């Protein structure tokens with residue numbers, strides 16, 4: 001009885017209010033961190049961090065950094081996705097491909113990108129190309145595994161049902177396996193986005209002339225913690241915005257799915 | 263008897279199926295032969311694991327027999343074909359398609375015109391009484407409704423033989439009897455050859471002209487029982503003394519097989 005009442009109370013508060021509360025709590029925590037002499041060195045007061053946006057803008061780097069990183073992240077992610085879809089399907093469809101490719105993926109997957117960025121730079125030179133290659137590789141790995149899992153998990157009876165209704169292999173691929181895999185593809189994109197953002201920092205670690213990751217490292221070297229925090233917040237916001245956009249498409253694409261209400 | 267004069271629609275000829283599992287070879291079916299007449303309704307009962315689904319999948323062309331063959335209209339079955347429709351126990355509806363789109367799936371593959379597709383789909387959606395749910399997704403339907411869609415989808419492509427693998431197995435008793443009545447009505451109207459697997463002896467007797475009892479390990483046909491109760495059959499048929507007699511007989515035969523399997 002009590003439990004139910006409580007639930008109703010929680011449910012009666014609108015979503016935006018929760019969001020506001022969440023933000024306020026974060027700000028309060030931040031405030032205490034900034035006044036504590038120990039953590040205050042890292043957590044500059046909020047106002048100072050916000051003001052640093054003006055400083056960075058004045059230096060003419062803020063928009064350039066955001067733009068450059070977005071291009072690298074989106075470019076790398078797009079390459080990774082375009083490679084992941086066909087390769088995941090090939091792995092699921094032809095077992096030899098799977099047996100050869102899967103060990104490679106498992107092998108490279110757990111190596112931090114930071115470790116191989118210099119190698120990539122050595123062979124393709126500095127600039128945007130190595131960034132895109134590194135992000136492409138890391139997003140490709142995580143997305144391929146996820147989509148592959150989706151393809152091999154397609155319910156066998158759906159394939160049988162299509163077959164007895166007259167579908168051949170290519171119809172089954174397009175009209176059964178592909179739609180059945182969309183929830184996994186959406187999940188893969190979600191993982192790919194966060195991988196792209198986390199890899200960005202590593203990808204810009206060697207020889208980049210601008211970018212969020214490169215700047216964070218440069219600011220760290222000059223102990224400018226306020227703009228550094230600002231940049232970190234920007235990375236987080238980009239991630240959240242991407243998630244929002246993805247959610248929108250997810251609702252459109254996978255509304256047919258049976259979902260648990262949480 | 264009239265049956266002998268009817269054409270043989272499906273001929274199951276000395277079918278053997280051996281699975282190569284992890285535990286070695288497993289003979290699921292051995293020397294299974296059965297002739298199913300045109301328009302006949304045959305039910306298959308037998309203990310779990312006796313190879314009923316295996317046999318159905320072989321007739322459907324989803325599995326290849328290790329030995330022997332199945333013929334439909336004297337043509338040997340190789341792979342699936344739209345003249346053989348299948349209804350699965352797990353409904354197997356495409357969850358990303360609406361009821362209507364599910365029913366249209368096979369029609370679209372037949373290359374019919376848009377109007378024909380639409381018209382036929384609606385005809386069968388009406389047949390299973392789901393007009394109100396034409397544009398609903400499977401997740402919005404109850405189990406019984408889902409199975410109705412699956413039946414409509416199978417009927418829509420106009421198969422000559424309907425293969426059903428425990429289609430009502432997952433439903434509650436009430437929905438089950440309701441769908442049995444509906445299926446009987448449809449069968450009496452459309453007169454398609456039906457091969458229907460069930461665990462439920464009463465269901466088999468209510469529906470079938472002949473009940474095939476299978477034995478296990480390896481799966482063989484143990485006995486074929488003629489159900490000499492005239493159609494139209496209703497749920498009251500269950501009180502019929504003849505019904506009870508047949509039920510007692512078939513049930514005891516299946517139970518014997520069940521005990522065999524337990525040994």
Ligand SMILES: Nc1ncnc2c1ncn2[C@@H]1O[C@H](COP(=O)(O)OP(=O)(O)OP(=O)(O)O)[C@@H](O)[C@H]1O
Pocket residue numbers: 281282283288290308309310311312313314315316317
């Ligand atoms: N793919 C497979 N590989 C190996 N053995 C299998 C396979 N499919 C079925 N079998 C075995 O073949 C036997 C017959 O299986 P089948 O599914 O045809 O039985 P069934 O009569 O339909 O059972 P139920 O009534 O439980 O559905 C079982 O013993 C099963 O373990």
Ligand SMILES: [Mg+2]
Pocket residue numbers: 314315316427
């Ligand atoms: Mg079965």
